Structures are given as structure tokens and as C-alpha cells.
Amino acid sequence: MPRDIIAEGLASGRWDVRDAAGFAENLTLEADVVIVGTGAGGGVTAEILAMAGLKVVLLEEGGLRYASRDFKLSEAEAYPTLYQESAGRQTKDKGITILQGRTVGGSTTVNWTSSFRTPPATLAHWQSQFGLTELSTQKMQPWFERAEQRFGVIDWQVAPNVNNQVLMNGADRVGIHWAPIRRNVKGCLNLGYCGMGCPANAKQSMLVTTIPSALDKGATLLAHVRAERVLHEGDRATGVECVAMDWAGIYPTGRKVTVKAKTVVLSGGAINTPALMLRSKLPDPHGLIGKRTFLHPVNISGALMPFKVEGWNGAPQSIYSDHFIDQRPLEGDMGYKLEVPPLHPVLTGITMSGFGEKHRALMGHFDRLQVVLALLRDGFHEQSQGGTVELKSDGTPLLDYPISDYVWRGMRDSYLTMAEIQFAAGATRVMPIHEDVAADGYASWAEAKAAIKNLPLEILRAKVVSAHVMGGAGMAAKAEDGVVDQYGRFHHLQGLYVMDGSVFPTSIGANPQLSIYGLVARNASALATTLTRKDVVWPA
Ligand SMILES: Cc1cc2nc3c(=O)[nH]c(=O)nc-3n(C[C@H](O)[C@H](O)[C@H](O)COP(=O)(O)OP(=O)(O)OC[C@H]3O[C@@H](n4cnc5c(N)ncnc54)[C@H](O)[C@@H]3O)c2cc1C
Numbered sequence: 213m214p215r216d217i218i219a220e221g222l223a224s225g226r227w228d229v230r231d232a233a234g235f236a237e238n239l240t241l242e243a244d245v246v247i248v249g250t251g252a253g254g255g256v257t258a259e260i261l262a263m264a265g266l267k268v269v270l271l272e273e274g275g276l277r278y279a280s281r282d283f284k285l286s287e288a289e290a291y292p293t294l295y296q297e298s299a300g301r302q303t304k305d306k307g308i309t310i311l312q313g314r315t316v317g318g319s320t321t322v323n324w325t326s327s328f329r330t331p332p333a334t335l336a337h338w339q340s341q342f343g344l345t346e347l348s349t350q351k352m353q354p355w356f357e358r359a360e361q362r363f364g365v366i367d368w369q370v371a372p373n374v375n376n377q378v379l380m381n382g383a384d385r386v387g388i389h390w391a392p393i394r395r396n397v398k399g400c401l402n403l404g405y406c407g408m409g410c411p412a413n414a415k416q417s418m419l420v421t422t423i424p425s426a427l428d429k430g431a432t433l434l435a436h437v438r439a440e441r442v443l444h445e446g447d448r449a450t451g452v453e454c455v456a457m458d459w460a461g462i463y464p465t466g467r468k469v470t471v472k473a474k475t476v477v478l479s480g481g482a483i484n485t486p487a488l489m490l491r492s493k494l495p496d497p498h499g500l501i502g503k504r505t506f507l508h509p510v511n512i513s514g515a516l517m518p519f520k521v522e523g524w525n526g527a528p529q530s531i532y533s534d535h536f537i538d539q540r541p542l543e544g545d546m547g548y549k550l551e552v553p554p555l556h557p558v559l560t561g562i563t564m565s566g567f568g569e570k571h572r573a574l575m576g577h578f579d580r581l582q583v584v585l586a587l588l589r590d591g592f593h594e595q596s597q598g599g600t601v602e603l604k605s606d607g608t609p610l611l612d613y614p615i616s617d618y619v620w621r622g623m624r625d626s627y628l629t630m631a632e633i634q635f636a637a638g639a640t641r642v643m644p645i646h647e648d649v650a651a652d653g654y655a656s657w658a659e660a661k662a663a664i665k666n667l668p669l670e671i672l673r674a675k676v677v678s679a680h681v682m683g684g685a686g687m688a689a690k691a692e693d694g695v696v697d698q699y700g701r702f703h704h705l706q707g708l709y710v711m712d713g714s715v716f717p718t719s720i721g722a723n724p725q726l727s728i729y730g731l732v733a734r735n736a737s738a739l740a741t742t743l744t745r746k747d748v749v750w751p752a
Pocket residue numbers: 248249250251252253254271272273274311312313314315316317318319320322323324325326327328407437438439440479480481482484485488529679680681711712713714722723724725726728
């Protein structure tokens with residue numbers, strides 16, 4: 213049985229962890245810093261500020277899970293308890309399904325461990341277009357190195373599972389380059405259930421790294437608390453007003469939680485952070501809050517292989533290809549990264565196209581199903597400006613993300629690429645995941661090529677998903693171009709910072725977790741120095 217860091221910490225009696233679902237009364241706290249959200253951004257910020265000796269209060273809408281006791285490799289339990297909107301979050305037109313975490317550790321508790329630094333081309337684009345001159349590849353390198361050290365990012369030495377091998381072999385045969393994916397794991401058992409929470413504490417998520425470390429250093433964690441409004445007076449942020457949530461993290465209980473602090477850090481992740489800013493009616497003279505929200509949108513190709521794939525087994529993502537990122541200039545045709553997803557029955561079932569007999573036929577071959585993803589690099593071209601976060605009548609967020617013809621063209625190109633790779637790797641049938649494609653798809657590359665060229669690419673016909681939401685509170689040197697500066701400082705109030713994936717002014721063009729760790733470590737370290745006049749060395 214692996215060590216359960218959360219159980220041990222709670223049993224030590226040294227941690228201040230409270231679950232607001234059980235509160236019988238309202239609560240008011242004071243702190244040096246209040247942090248909304250405990251994911252990639254919130255976790256790193258909490259650890260660094262607690263190391264600096266600051267009194268930190270962390271607020272999390274979701275619950276606190278004990279890793280080895282609560283994570284049971286069960287999709288039925290994981291999605292309602294660990295994900296925003298029970299893994300059913302959708303864009304306004306319901307055309308794109310969005311996966312984001314809602315639990316202590318945020319999306320890092322459920323992510324798939326792929327670890328990429330921000331591509332140099334992305335950083336160069338930010339410098340030239342958004343004035344982010346401090347974020348050069350050279351200046352960011354030490355921060356990525358520190359984050360890789362803190363979160364155990366390693367070259368994954370275990371052979372890829374069959375799902376990944378198909379991408380590797382197919383890429384070889386069509387002559388495009390591929391490479392292994394680095395992962396942030398220690399003692400990984402190669403189970404393949406990262407998306408349901410790692411039962412072995414192997415994934416170096418915030419749940420088992422920075423949050424326990426911040427709690428050891430005197431931070432307070434309030435679970436089941438949703439921040440409703442940032443409090444502000446004059447030109448300063450003064451705290452956060454919250455509602456306590458029920459045990460399921462869905463309905464408010466009627467209790468209120470208020471945290472007063474001179475420094476407020478928003479780390480609720482893209483979509484939720486801009487929504488909190490909109491609910492708080494923060495000054496926004498250029499109308500930028502919630503704009504330019506990117507999804508790194510994904511289209512999908514399934515294939516039936518003449519051998520068992522069993523895509524639920526083994527590290528979910530261990531091979532990628534950046535061929536169509538490297539070959540395509542940022543402002544040219546849409547670039548896309550190729551990866552594969554873990555295949556578990558519920559997530560696969562709701563993602564595959566069709567109903568009834570068509571769907572049953574496909575799922576009947578689940579053990580031979582292989583799937584490739586194309587992740588589109590949105591945010592760089594004038595016809596790829598992302599989406600806009602709005603508020604529903606109850607104040608919860610809604611993302612409007614229109615897909616332009618330019619983006620659809622990228623999806624058509626990537627359907628073709630994925631089918632070619634899958635046939636080259638030996639697929640007997642290939643099915644772009646699209647409502648107009650028959651359950652058994654196409655029998656040959658020639659047939660697929662002709663058919664994909666004529667597929668009507670429209671929302672709700674082509675399946676589009678995302679697990680990489682970014683932007684909506686973008687960085688820029690000038691206030692007229694962005695919501696925060698290159699240290700995450702909100703341009704229009706003192707004492708308010710954004711430290712999460714919502715600060716990216718475009719998508720990264722790669723899986724974002726390491727970009728968030730590196731950037732937030734830099735910015736939180738600068739904040740610690742500003743607040744204490746001492747330098748913090750992170751990781752300790
Ligand atoms: C299934 C899945 C797989 C992924 N796989 C990878 C991968 O392999 N590699 C990679 O690089 N990236 C991956 N990602 C993405 C990556 O994990 C995220 O980009 C990253 O964690 C985002 O960090 P963040 O701090 O912006 O937000 P999050 O990590 O999402 O954390 C935000 C937290 O804030 C909480 N919150 C939000 N609003 C409020 C509020 N108002 N009050 C209180 N709490 C609030 C949320 O509940 C959540 O816990 C994956 C994501 C998912 C969902």
C-alpha cells in the first residue's frame with residue numbers, strides 16, 4: 213500500500229484543513245495572502261509564499277481526497293467528484309466538451325502527466341506581439357528546470373503501451389518524426405488510470421507535492437468553498453467573499469466564508485478565473501476579461517487494429533509528434549500536435565460518435581480500438597482568436613468558442629494525417645469521430661482520403677474536445693493589450709494577481725502544465741520577494 217500523504221498530514225495534527233461543507237455558521241478569516249484554487253497555479257503559489265513565511269489561505273471549490281483511499285480507478289466515481297460539471301462542461305453551442313478538474317490539486321489531480329516546456333516559438337511570439345520581453349526562452353529555462361526538479365519530470369523509460377506504439381509505428385511508416393513524452397511521476401506503476409486520480413501517489417500532482425508542503429509550513433486549506441467575488445476598495449483588492457458548497461461540491465449550503473487579505477491570488481484556472489473577475493465587476497477599461505480563451509481544441513480519429521490495443525493499460529501518453537507544429541509557421545496553416553488519449557469505457561463511450569446500434573458496434577470492439585488526437589495550436593492566427601467567457605444567470609461561467617473556417621481546415625488536415633498514420637500502422641478500419649462517418653468507418657487509406665476531403669465540418673457533427681483551457685486573463689506589457697502584466701499583476705488594482713493558465717495570451721501549442729508551473733514559480737517568487745523583501749529559493 214503506498215503512503216497516503218494526505219492521511220498522514222491530517223493525522224499529524226499540524227495541518228489546518230477545514231471542509232466548509234460541514235460548516236454550521238459563517239466564517240471570516242484574515243491572512244497575508246488568499247489564493248483561489250489549488251491546481252497547477254494555486255499549488256505552486258501556495259508553496260512558495262508559505263516558504264517565505266507568509267500566512268496563506270487556500271480556497272478550493274472541490275473536495276479533498278485521500279489519494280490511496282479515495283482513488284479507485286473508477287470512472288463512475290471520478291467524474292462527478294473530481295471534475296468541473298462532472299466532466300460534462302460544454303461550450304455555449306454544446307459543440308465542445310471541456311475537461312477541467314474540481315478538487316484539491318485541480319486539474320493536476322486528474323491530468324495525464326505529459327510534461328512539455330513552452331515552445332520557443334510561442335515565447336518569441338509573446339515577446340513580439342504582447343511585449344513579454346522578460347519571458348524569453350533563455351530567461352524561462354531555469355524556471356522550467358526548477359519545476360521539472362520539483363515535480364519529478366523524467367524521461368519515461370517503460371515501453372509505450374500499444375495505443376502509443378501505433379502512433380509511433382504509423383508515424384515512422386509515413387515518414388514523420390515522433391518523440392517520447394516526458395512525465396512527472398515517481399514510482400509510477402504504469403496503471404493508466406491517471407485521469408481518475410493516481411492511487412499510487414506516483415503522479416506528482418499538487419495534491420501530493422505543493423499542497424502538503426504549504427500545509428506543513430502553516431497554510432490553511434478550506435475545501436468546498438467557491439469564491440464568488442473579489443473584494444476591492446478604491447484601487448486595492450482586500451479579500452474574497454465565498455459560499456460554502458455541499459459535500460458534492462455542486463450546491464451552496466447557505467453558509468458564507470470571507471477571507472480578508474491585502475494580497476489576493478486568482479488560480480481558479482482558465483474559464484473560472486475570468487468568470488470570478490467578471491462576477492466581481494473588476495475594472496476592465498479595455499473589455500479584455502474573458503476574451504481570448506483558448507482550448508487547444510482536439511479532433512479525434514479511431515481505428516480498429518487487427519491486434520489487441522487495450523488502451524486503458526499503461527501510461528496514457530508516452531509518444532507524440534510535432535511534425536505538423538514544426539512544419540507550419542505560427543501565422544500559416546493551423547499547426548497540430550499528435551498524441552493519443554487513455555481509453556476507458558465511459559469517456560470513450562461518450563466521445564465516440566453515433567447512437568444505438570452504430571455506437572454499440574463500435575464499443576463492441578473496444579479492446580482493439582486505437583485512438584489518435586490532434587491538438588490544434590489556437591491563438592496565433594488572425595482567424596484563431598479563441599472564445600469569450602460569459603456569465604450564466606446564476607453567475608456560473610459559460611464559454612462561447614466559435615470555430616472559424618481556418619480552424620476547421622486544420623481539423624480536416626489532421627483527420628487526414630491521423631487516418632494515414634493509423635492505416636500505415638496496420639488498421640483494418642479508420643473512423644474519424646464525426647456523426648456523418650459510418651460506425652465501421654473506412655476500409656483503406658484511399659477511401660478515407662477521398663471521404664475526409666468531403667466531410668462537412670460543422671459543430672455537433674465533428675467531435676471536438678479539450679482538456680487544455682488557457683487564456684481569458686492574458687498577459688501583456690501594456691494594459692490595453694492584456695489583463696495582467698508579465699508578473700501576473702492585474703493591471704487595474706493593487707494587490708490582485710493571476711497565477712494560473714488563464715494568463716497565457718495564446719494557447720501554448722503544447723500540453724500546458726509545465727508552462728504553468730514554470731511561469732507561476734517565477735511570478736510567485738517575485739511576489740514573495742515583494743511582500744517579504746527576502747528571496748525564496750524554490751524548490752527548497
Ligand atoms: C483530464 C485532463 C488531462 C490533462 N492532461 C495533461 C497532461 O498530460 N499534460 C499537461 O501539461 N496538461 C494536462 N492537462 C491540463 C493541465 O492539468 C491544466 O492545464 C493545469 O492543471 C491548469 O492549471 P490551473 O492552475 O490553470 O487550473 P487547475 O489546475 O484546473 O486548478 C484550478 C482549481 O481552482 C478551483 N476553482 C476554480 N474556480 C474556483 C472558485 N471560484 N473558488 C474556489 N475554487 C475554484 C478548481 O476547482 C480547480 O481545482 C490535463 C487536464 C485534464 C482535465
